Amino acid sequence: MRAEDTEKLKCLNFFRGVKENTFRRAIAPSFLQSFPAGTILLEENRPADFLYIVLDGLVEMSSSAAGDETVIEILGPVNLFILAAVLNNDICLQSARTLTPARILMIPANLIRELLSEDHDFMKAVVFELASAYRRTIKELKNQKLRSGTERLANWLLREERGQGGEGRLTIPYEKRILAAYLGMTAENLSRGFSALSAHGVQIKGLQVDIVDIGKLSDYARSSPLIDDGEPPLPRN
Amino acid sequence: MRAEDTEKLKCLNFFRGVKENTFRRAIAPSFLQSFPAGTILLEENRPADFLYIVLDGLVEMSSSAAGDETVIEILGPVNLFILAAVLNNDICLQSARTLTPARILMIPANLIRELLSEDHDFMKAVVFELASAYRRTIKELKNQKLRSGTERLANWLLREERGQGGEGRLTIPYEKRILAAYLGMTAENLSRGFSALSAHGVQIKGLQVDIVDIGKLSDYARSSPLIDDGEPPLPRN
């Protein structure tokens, strides 16, 4: 593991304020692996044997039922996943797949549970990590229940624009079909959504999106701190 | 506070295994209040000054944006709410309103945060409470994104039937308009959903629902442990 990686890890809420010893014990027996794009890291309905931390690349969390599939979340560095399943020693509710080449740290689940009991500060960090993950998910639920597909797209664009420097343009960091699944719509509808937003200050060319009139788009999107925002925007890949 | 109430509280995961002293310190300065039906306990976007625990009655957690309103969750005894906002010392993402007369324990938020640092076992209990709340919410998100309104209704009926004794019938514990909002549909569509389910073994008369052919309904509902279930069914009011 590189020094730069340990730096990254210590930026996580998850490791905020934990004892140096706990940190080292967590890292020591863990695997740092590089995966090509498209690798399935884990499948829903399987036991959670590791806690995963994304150091580089993008990971898609998805779920399927009755033939349909949806994307729950897309994680960039530095984020962790299936923490709740690890703590409950339960099965995963989501599948994970790399969207780009990715470097991922895998910490054995039972080690996490051990350290939890031993280091009070670590447990505290876990509490805050879980609490914010919970709030993020509640927001996403509201996003789905209270807005139309095109509205979700508009708000996603605004968030992404901010995360990519706030200069009025952004690059969609993965295939549009995946963005569509994440937003809870079909690829066809996403395409129509972009057409509809051209009347609200959005121009698109391939994966390149220009927000020519951010005020107009904001008016349409009606963002709310009770639904959007809340977490730091996804860093660029 | 009655002895029966302290018994109830100790059944919560939230208080599982905590020191007797912590428990008493949490209860001592807290308010146990009775509210009539329809009382607004808190509104979204307000700071979370108390942790709420439902001892009797039903509480609706809802949220609105741009004139639309949706129901996120409906809680019976013994459940707690806005734990995540209390821990993060942040604003509420949901409003809370009693659906029936209710008895509710209110614990000051700063007291919760204090006890968290002092009692390791209490923190552990909080971790598990948060982890399961998180998983519940992920399941609800999947429920919304992967199923149609009528499918959500079918699965809700199956869960509710189990929670009410598993004898093939159930009583809807609140107004249908509220059930509709919880399921993410309009009251009109809920009504049509019930009509549609009459072809799948469901008969309804007012708030009384008879599941005459549970096999048929299950076939239609296609329940999955990765979406449904997971938590104990809502106790009867």
Add this chain to the structure above:
DNA sequence: CGTGCGTTTGACTCTTGTCAACTGCGGTGG
């Protein structure tokens, strides 16, 4: 017995999903 409100029903509209054909770009191989 009348009133009020939640619910139901019907007709209609709008949104979203589905299916199929077409476009355009990138990569392969002749």
Add this chain to the structure above:
DNA sequence: CCACCGCAGTTGACAAGAGTCAAACGCACG
């Protein structure tokens, strides 16, 4: 070097699901 292929994305026509509006129903309450 260029033709061809594959596949993501787009577009159009259609179907299905869900929301809207208005009227009628029915149960509870005064």
